[in-house]
Amino acid sequence: xxxxxxERKPRPVSRSRRSMMSYLLAGLRAGIERALRGAVEAAxxxxxxxxxTVIPSFTVEVPREKNFGDFATNLALLLTKPARRSPRQIxxxxxxHLKPEELQVQEVSIAGPxxxxxxxxxxxxxxxxxxxxxxxxxxxxSKLGGGRKVxxxxxxxxxxxxxxxxxxxxxxxxxxxxxxxxxxxxxVTREFYVNDTGHQIENLALSMEARCLxxxxxxxxxxxxxxxxxxxxxxxARFLDRYSLFMDADPRERRRAxxxxxxxxxxxxxxxxxxxxxxxxxxxxxEQSLHDRGAVRETLERLRQRGHLYEKDGALxxxxxxxxxxxxxxxxxxxxxxxxxxxxxxxxxxxFDRGFEWVINIWGADHHGHVARMKGSLAALGYDPDFxxxxxxxxxxxYRDGEIVxxxxxxxxxxxLDELLEDVGRDAARYFFVTRGADSHLDFDLDLAKSRTNENxxxxxxxxxxxxxxxxxxxxxxxxxxxxxxADVSALSEEAERALVRRLADFPEEVALAAFDLAxxxxxxxxxxxxxxxxxxxxxxxxxxxxxxxEPARLLLAKCTRTVLRSAMSLLGVSxxxxx
RNA sequence: GCGCCCGUAGCUCAACGGAUAGAGCGUCAGACUACGGAUCUGCAGGUUGGGGGUUCGAAUCCCUCCGGGCGCACCA
Numbered sequence: 001x002x003x004x005x006x007e008r009k010p011r012p013v014s015r016s017r018r019s020m021m022s023y024l025l026a027g028l029r030a031g032i033e034r035a036l037r038g039a040v041e042a043a044x045x046x047x048x049x050x051x052x053t054v055i056p057s058f059t060v061e062v063p064r065e066k067n068f069g070d071f072a073t074n075l076a077l078l079l080t081k082p083a084r085r086s087p088r089q090i091x092x093x094x095x096x097h098l099k100p101e102e103l104q105v106q107e108v109s110i111a112g113p114x115x116x117x118x119x120x121x122x123x124x125x126x127x128x129x130x131x132x133x134x135x136x137x138x139x140x141x142s143k144l145g146g147g148r149k150v151x152x153x154x155x156x157x158x159x160x161x162x163x164x165x166x167x168x169x170x171x172x173x174x175x176x177x178x179x180x181x182x183x184x185x186x187x188v189t190r191e192f193y194v195n196d197t198g199h200q201i202e203n204l205a206l207s208m209e210a211r212c213l214x215x216x217x218x219x220x221x222x223x224x225x226x227x228x229x230x231x232x233x234x235x236x237a238r239f240l241d242r243y244s245l246f247m248d249a250d251p252r253e254r255r256r257a258x259x260x261x262x263x264x265x266x267x268x269x270x271x272x273x274x275x276x277x278x279x280x281x282x283x284x285x286x287e288q289s290l291h292d293r294g295a296v297r298e299t300l301e302r303l304r305q306r307g308h309l310y311e312k313d314g315a316l317x318x319x320x321x322x323x324x325x326x327x328x329x330x331x332x333x334x335x336x337x338x339x340x341x342x343x344x345x346x347x348x349x350x351x352f353d354r355g356f357e358w359v360i361n362i363w364g365a366d367h368h369g370h371v372a373r374m375k376g377s378l379a380a381l382g383y384d385p386d387f388x389x390x391x392x393x394x395x396x397x398x399y400r401d402g403e404i405v406x407x408x409x410x411x412x413x414x415x416x417l418d419e420l421l422e423d424v425g426r427d428a429a430r431y432f433f434v435t436r437g438a439d440s441h442l443d444f445d446l447d448l449a450k451s452r453t454n455e456n457x458x459x460x461x462x463x464x465x466x467x468x469x470x471x472x473x474x475x476x477x478x479x480x481x482x483x484x485x486x487a488d489v490s491a492l493s494e495e496a497e498r499a500l501v502r503r504l505a506d507f508p509e510e511v512a513l514a515a516f517d518l519a520x521x522x523x524x525x526x527x528x529x530x531x532x533x534x535x536x537x538x539x540x541x542x543x544x545x546x547x548x549x550x551e552p553a554r555l556l557l558a559k560c561t562r563t564v565l566r567s568a569m570s571l572l573g574v575s576x577x578x579x580x
Numbered sequence: 581g582c583g584c585c586c587g588u589a590g591c592u593c594a595a596c597g598g599a600u601a602g603a604g605c606g607u608c609a610g611a612c613u614a615c616g617g618a619u620c621u622g623c624a625g626g627u628u629g630g631g632g633g634u635u636c637g638a639a640u641c642c643c644u645c646c647g648g649g650c651g652c653a654c655c656a
Contacts, residue, residue, distance in 0.1 A: 065599070074598065080636060087636065112599045113636060158656070200656060225655095315654050326583065326652065333654040340656050368584050369651045394585065395650070436593065439585055441649065443592065448605085452618070455605055459618050467616060474615050513596075525594065525603080532603085539612080539620040546615095580618075 023142075023508040024127050029071060031103050032118055033060045036075055039097035046093050047083040056082075062506070069109070069117035070124075076114040087114025125498060126489045128505045132560040140507045140567055144515075145186030149355055152178040154362035155274070156193040159266040160204045161229050163273055163417040165396045166364050169442060171417075172433035172573065173393060174362040175279045176520035179571045184515040189356070191283040193347060196263055197291065198340055203227065205259040211236035212258070235265050273417050277426060278573040290346045296338050299346040299381070300331060308380045318345075323376025326369070341370075345377040352383055360518065361390045362438075368392045391518055394441045396433075401447065415446075424449040430573040431458040435524040457528060461565065462577055464531035468562040469578040471543055475555070478544065484559065487552035496537040497557060503533055507564050511571070520572060527568035534561050 040047070040055050058075040076091035083090055091110040100108050100118075107119040132139045154174025157167045175190065182188040195201070207226035211233050214220055222228055239261050249257070267284070274281070290296050300316070303309050308319050314334035318341075321328050331342040351359050363370070371392070375385035398405035398415060405415065420429050428449040435457070436442050448455060492501065506526070514522040543554040566576045 059596070059598090061596070061598090063599075064595080064602085068599070072599085074637095077598080077636065115599070195656065198656070313654080317654095330654045335654080337654085339654070344656090365585065365650050367651085367656090370656095371584085392585070397649090440593075441586060445592080448592090454618050456618080457604060460604085463616085463618050467619085471615050478615095517596085521594085528603080535619055536621090538615080539617095542615070544615045580616085 023505075024124065024131060025505045025509060028104060028120065028124065029060050032071055032073070032105070035098055035103055036060070036073060036094065036116075039094045040075070040079070042097045043093050047079065047085070047090060049079075049082055053082050063115075063117070068111060068115070069107075070120040071118040072111075072115045073118075074115060076110075076116060080114075090114065091116050122498075123490070125492075125501050125505070128501050129487075129489050129556050129560050132504060132563055133556065136563060137567060139563060140511045141183055141185070142508060142512060143185040144512055145181060145184050147185060147187050148357045149189070150181050150186040150358040150360065151189045151191055151351055151354075151356045152181070152360045152362070153191045153193055155270075155279075156195070157270065158195050158200055159263055159270065160200055160227050161266070162231060163270055164414045165398060165417070165420065165444065168277070168417045168420060168429065169396050169433045170362045170364065170393060171274060171277055171279050172430050173391070173438055173520065176430075176434050176523070176572055177360065177362070177391070177515075177518050179573070180511065180515040180518075180520060180523070183571060184512050186358075189282045190280070191285055192281045194267065194284055194286050195340075196286050197288040197343075201259065201263075204262055205255045207232055208236055208239070208258040208262050209255060212240055215240055232262070235262055238265070273421070276421055277417060278430060285347070287343050287347070290343050290350070291338075295350060296343050296346045299349050300338070300342060302349075303331075303345075303377075303380055306380060306382070318373075318377065318380070320373040320376050323373075323379050325373035325376045329373055341373070341377075344374065345381070348374065348378060348388065349381055349383075352378075352387070357387065359388045361388065363390055363392055365392055365394045389518070391438050393438045396442045396444050399443060399445045399447075405446075427462070427574045428456065428458045431461075431524065434520045434572050437519060437521050458574065459580070460535075461527050461531040461569065462574070462580060464534045465562055465565045465569070465576045466578060466580045467538065468534070468558045468565075471555075471558055475544055484552050484555050487556040488549060489553055489556065491549045491553040492557060494537075494541060496533070496540050497554070500530070500533040500537050500557065500561065503530055504560055504564050507567070523568050523571050527565060527572070530561065530564060530568070534558075534565075 036058070037055060040049070043049075044051065044053075056075075056078040058073055058078050060071050060073045063069065063072040076087045076094060079085075079090050080087050088110055091114050095108050095110070095116065098108060100106070103118070104121050104124055105118045106121045109117050109119070111117050135141075152174050154177075155163070155167050155170050157163055163171075178188050178190050203223065203226045207222050207228075210220045210222045210226065215233075215236055222232075239258065242261075243257065271281075271284075300309070303318060308322070309331070310317050310319065315330045316332035317328045318331050319328055320326075329341055330339055331345075332338050348359070371390045374390070375388060378385045378388060424432075424446060432444060432449050433442070449458075452459065454460070492498065510522060510526045514520055514526075537557075541554065543558060544551065546554055569576045
């Protein structure tokens with residue numbers, strides 16, 4: 001783990017220097033890192049390092065094993081080559097150039113193959129709770145993003161049907177990623193790209209027309225490639241309700257009106273569903289608008305000028321293969337109609353032109369084949385393709401009653417997000433989707449998500465939060481109120497208390513790491529961890545009635561735990577109930 | 581056939597290239613006469629799919645094989 005993780009990955013946003021935080025742990029780490037750097041410089045002759053030898057980039061991290069200390073560095077291991085000495089020898093030399101007392105470090109030791117372990121003075125923990133108390137819901141926020149503009153585009157489902165489980169995973173993932181990036185100081189835009197033109201949309205219009213005619217008693221089947229979902233029957237009925245002059249209208253006008261009506265209704269339904277899932281977008285971007293204002297034509301022209309297009313079989317092709325894609329791609333069909341990909345290139349160019357410095361797309365695994373050509377097209381336009389980051393999300397497999405639920409959009413046999421929300425509820429759904437890494441195949445157990453038992457991990461976290469709230473309710477009911485403000489945190493000496501405080505101190509770094517790795521599942525695990533430490537503490541020790549010294553200190557600990565749990569759950573889109 | 585992702589405890593999954601691979605669930609054995617038992621404590625459970633390689637160090641990177649998922653349209 002590394003507070004400077006923003007610099008580890010070769011992303012466009014990574015170049016600017018971090019703005020340093022005052023968080024305790026981060027500060028202590030930075031101090032140790034500086035001291036180590038200084039020690040290498042001072043020890044150059046002893047280590048046999050040339051003046052121009054670059055110090056390798058080393059880590060100062062929290063070791064997994066806690067008797068390895070609070071921090072450990074691999075610096076000595078990395079210097080073996082340039083220094084031509086054994087790592088333990090190097091570590092020994094480095095330690096002689098460190099002044100631990102200046103670092104709040106109690107003990108420095110060499111361990112294992114040559115790690116240098118730092119044991120902090122135990123009192124450092126005393127600073128943690130006051131810091132959380134002061135920060136409140138802002139504890140963990142940072143300015144690491146430097147206010148740079150980031151766009152997260154996710155779901156972007158075809159407005160031709162209802163949202164399904166795959167879309168739901170994308171929604172949960174995208175929204176949490178956006179929340180994380182915002183939390184660490186990026187200027188985040190959540191965006192939904194609306195596919196409101198093209199073949200699928202024409203099919204939608206034709207299907208609507210068929211449903212209308214059916215409603216009027218005519219025998220008119222939905223086209224083979226059309227949309228057979230029953231929701232369209234209702235949509236058609238509502239249309240007829242409103243526009244009774246259906247049969248008299250000019251067929252072309254009629255189709256346009258049908259389409260407009262269906263699109264509006266479908267989009268509105270998606271917006272409503274997503275909002276009840278806790279997801280709200282800043283921008284709904286219309287594909288059609290790109291065509292309307294000539295952005296697609298303009299983009300094609302630019303590619304042509306740069307010599308990346310050619311004609312074949314009457315179609316216009318992009319030399320995608322020259323930019324790392326599997327094969328070349330058609331941008332304009334022989335019939336003169338641009339492909340979806342052509343519009344998509346224009347869309348991503350537009351993202352560039354709007355000034356985003358980092359663009360994140362959440363795509364399902366069934367679209368992974370598009371990544372190379374999308375990036376290739378950006379390179380062809382003269383942009384840095386690394387500004388685009390595509391998070392590929394593996395597909396969701398549903399289980400009910402221990403068996404796989406087969407889903408097929410064609411036959412309309414699939415579980416919708418609306419049904420999921422009704423069935424298992426928002427909290428469990430959001431948590432389940434975001435508790436696994438994006439590239440892990442997700443087995444979604446409907447029965448487990450629905451169950452209100454200890455098998456369901458969502459409630460474990462929420463229960464910790466509700467329990468803390470309950471303690472404060474109890475306290476309010478009782479007469480005596482020791483003042484939390486006068487809590488003496490040094491009274492917290494039990495192992496369970498210290499472990500919890502220690503974990504709470506990790507939150508700012510945990511959030512930063514999760515944000516830059518686009519990995520909200522880290523927060524899910526972290527929250528579970530904190531909840532577990534709290535439950536252990538709670539079970540072993542009294543809070544109320546613990547005595548004049550301990551009670552206020554433990555109340556403060558409980559309050560800070562609640563603060564962190566709330567923030568973590570909020571990042572995941574899970575509610576933090578006062579009682580359950 | 582080619583490309584991308586995955587394979588870790590009985591199940592679902594974690595683990596910035598670091599030290600003795602960790603959680604939850606399940607199994608088994610236990611725990612408060614006061615703050616919510618949707619809790620806690622403990623036991624058992626592993627050749628990280630197989631085999632090579634790189635590295636001081638590999639679940640992690642490279643090669644190869646096996647198994648699973650998903651792509652490879654003038655669809656989106």
